[in-house]
């Protein structure tokens with residue numbers, strides 16, 4: 001058995017109104033002049049207004065500043081500009097609020113503050129990760145789980161490819177999971193981001209790395225999503241459903257410290273080449289990815305099926321997989337996540353470039369079964 005690292009370290013305040021606890025926690029984190037990192041869309045939302053309200057109400061000589069220039073798929077310049085704003089305002093820590101993009105930029109900006117001349121294409125050469133400014137993460141979507149992740153994805157200026165900065169020091173010192181901050185998310189984005197969390201749970205559970213703690217919570221994440229995502233889509237103000245989805249998204253991201261699989265390798269190029277939303281790309285690829293894996297390793301989805309609440313205990317291994325995949329396919333379809341890639345601008349002429357990037361993507365290296373270039377060709381053509 002190979003060595004594995006187990007780590008579930010992020011302090012989290014969960015529940016409706018959790019945002020009200022933020023200010024009282026900041027001094028303990030050494031955070032008296034935070035830079036708030038977000039994007040223009042989030043800056044205009046009620047969620048941001050709730051944050052501004054609790055920050056503005058502190059008085060006591062504290063001060064805070066906003067950088068709202070994060071792009072939907074963050075670029076290197078976003079990180080450098082956030083770091084410039086941090087230095088300009090003499091900040092002492094970062095609070096990021098929003099979806100995965102502002103959270104990723106908030107995490108990485110602390111490294112750019114510490115190392116202004118850092119070459120992001122060679123970040124892995126960084127040997128000293130100590131002394132990063134404290135970081136607080138406040139998600140307004142329930143999908144990526146970036147708030148509990150130790151990585152940050154930014155697009156490099158030199159190559160236009162995505163770099164994944166990865167280090168435990170990037171982790172937040174505090175996470176606020178407040179379902180009231182997600183009620184404004186429209187149904188189609190609630191569904192797509194939730195499908196991302198579902199894919200994290202399923203792919204991390206079936207990833208062959210030995211990590212029984214992650215396996216256990218991944219199954220609970222699946223159970224929560226199956227129960228709560230349809231409710232959150234039907235009624236955006238259902239705080240119980242919104243809260244369960246926030247918990248499930250964080251669970252998914254903690255679980256995927258095990259790693260992911262073929263579905264994420266199919267999805268990443270669909271975003272970088274065709275501009276598809278990450279959650280939507282995962283949703284459209286998930287059933288085909290599951291069928292591919294089950295055809296080569298029967299029985300891997302029985303426990304996923306049990307987590308979904310379906311009766312697969314007495315089924316044969318292929319039957320258990322089939323019933324589970326049918327359930328997931330139908331679940332996604334009922335959320336409107338059953339369109340074809342061509343409905344989102346993907347064309348046959350994109351397939352070569354998609355396959356080239358999918359082969360280079362690291363996620364499938366930990367898929368439950370090996371994936372070859374021809375498998376990616378077959379899967380994309382099936383999904384077109």
Ligand SMILES: [Fe+2]
Pocket residue numbers: 144196200264278282
């Ligand atoms: Fe994802």
